Amino acid sequence: QLTESGGGLVQAGGSLRLSCTYSERTLEDYNMGWFRQAPGKERELVMAISWSSGITKTADFVRGRFSISRDVMKRTVYLEMNDLQPEDTAVYHCAADRYTGVPSPDADEYEYWGQGTQVTVSS
Numbered sequence: 001q002l003t004e005s006g007g008g009l010v011q012a013g014g015s016l017r018l019s020c021t022y023s024e025r026t027l028e029d030y031n032m033g034w035f036r037q038a039p040g041k042e043r044e045l046v047m048a049i050s051w052s053s054g055i056t057k058t059a060d061f062v063r064g065r066f067s068i069s070r071d072v073m074k075r076t077v078y079l080e081m082n083d084l085q086p087e088d089t090a091v092y093h094c095a096a097d098r099y100t101g102v103p104s105p106d107a108d109e110y111e112y113w114g115q116g117t118q119v120t121v122s123s
Contacts, residue, residue, distance in 0.1 A: 001027065002094050007117030010084055014121070018079040020094030020114060027112065028072060031097040033057075034079045035107055036090035036119075046092070047079065048103035057103045061087075084121045091116040 006018040018034070033048030047068045048057040056068065065084075070077045077094060095110035097103070104110070 001112050002096060002114035004092065004094050004114040004117040007092060007119045009120045009122065012085055012121055012123050014084050015080070015082045016084065016119060018081065018092055018094075018117060018119075020077040020079075022075050022077070022096065022112075025075070027096050028075070029100055030112075031099055031101075031103045031110075032068070032070070032077050033095045033097065033103060033107075033110055034068065034092060035095060035110075036088075036092045037116075038090040041090075043093070043107050045105040045107070048097075048105065050100055050103045052100045053102070055102050057105050059105075081119075084119070086121045086123045089119060089121050091118050093117075 001023045003021045031050045034046040037043040065082050067080045093116045094114045096112040097110045
């Protein structure tokens with residue numbers, strides 16, 4: 001029900017915008033999160049948002065470089081990533097949690113997942 005796109009290869013300092021399209025309108029109100037998983041590492045939260053409250057959860061490593069937004073008409077959630085660094089290289093997944101309160105940083109709380117999109121940052 002979730003499909004990511006927008007990944008690719010970019011040089012350090014570059015930008016990418018990831019897209020996550022959801023097929024069911026019911027997901028529109030769910031909390032949405034972006035997670036990433038690098039080889040040999042655990043999946044970790046990048047950013048998550050509660051659309052009803054506007055509350056976000058952001059990983060420390062983001063340091064103001066990323067932002068999350070959506071286009072309701074397109075049923076698409078975006079992760080805008082700027083000043084990308086090699087350590088940002090990972091598979092990025094979007095996920096939806098039917099809970100609409102404060103977004104959880106725990107991947108296990110999210111019921112719906114996309115297949116992921118690869119982001120590779122070269123130095």
